Amino acid sequence: MxxxxxxxxxxxxxxxxxxxxxxxxxxxxxxxxxxxxxxxxxxxxxxxxxxxxxxxxxxxxxxxxxxxxxxxxxxxxxxxxxxxxxxxxxxxxxxxxxxxxxxxxxxxxxxxxxxxxxxxxxxxxxxxIFEVPQSIDLINNSINEIKHDIKNILKKHCS
Incomplete structure (x- = not known):
């Protein structure tokens, strides 16, 4: 219709x-x-x-x-x-x-x-194609930053 x-x-x-x-x-x-x-x-x-x-x-x-x-x-x-x-x-x-x-x-x-x-x-x-809502992009960016920070902290403590 x-x-x-x-x-x-x-x-x-x-x-x-x-x-x-x-x-x-x-x-x-x-x-x-x-x-x-x-x-x-x-x-x-x-x-x-x-x-x-x-x-x-x-x-x-x-x-x-x-x-x-x-x-x-x-x-x-x-x-x-x-x-x-x-x-x-x-x-x-x-x-x-x-x-x-x-x-x-x-x-x-x-x-x-x-x-x-x-x-x-x-x-x-x-x-x-569906657009990914901007809020999802922000959440993914935040998660990636947290992962990066955790890797850096582990490197400092494990070295």
């Missing part, structure tokens, strides 16, 4: 003609017995995937079967299309908890009546 088509998808997901007009594809590692849909990322909306990556999801027919903290693409009436970790609270509260992999966003609950579709994450396609 290209980003430009997202708004159309939100209004046409229940229209058989609209769905039949969507481009179709096959990938050799996906079962022909299941339904899949791809969604294109936009900005940090589907973090940690790079912008314009294609996330492929497998249609979830039985929402009660969802395992907690499983990554899913959730098509909602009010939030649009989001990629979140889904925690199943349907039996107790008629909600699912949506938790972003992006720590800038807090988890929130959404009533099942606001959910149109759920697609569990299968894989993604991107022409961009």
């Amino acid at each position: 290209p980003v430009k088509a997202t708004a159309g998808y939100l209004t046409g997901y229940g229209d058989v003609d609209f769905i039949n007009a969507l481009p179709s594809y096959t990938l050799p590692f996906l079962s022909r017995e299941k339904s899949y849909r791809s969604f294109q990322t936009d900005g940090d909306s589907m973090y940690p995937f790079p912008e314009k990556a294609i996330i492929i999801g497998e249609y979830v027919d039985d929402w009660f079967s969802l395992k907690d903290n499983f990554p899913c693409i959730v098509v909602t009436l009010n939030e649009g299309i989001v990629f979140k970790l889904v925690s199943n609270r349907i039996d107790d509260e008629r909600t699912v908890r949506l938790t972003s992999l992006n720590p800038a966003y807090k988890p929130y609950d959404i009533n099942v009546s606001e959910i149109c579709e759920i697609w569990k994450y299968k894989c993604f396609i991107s022409d961009t």
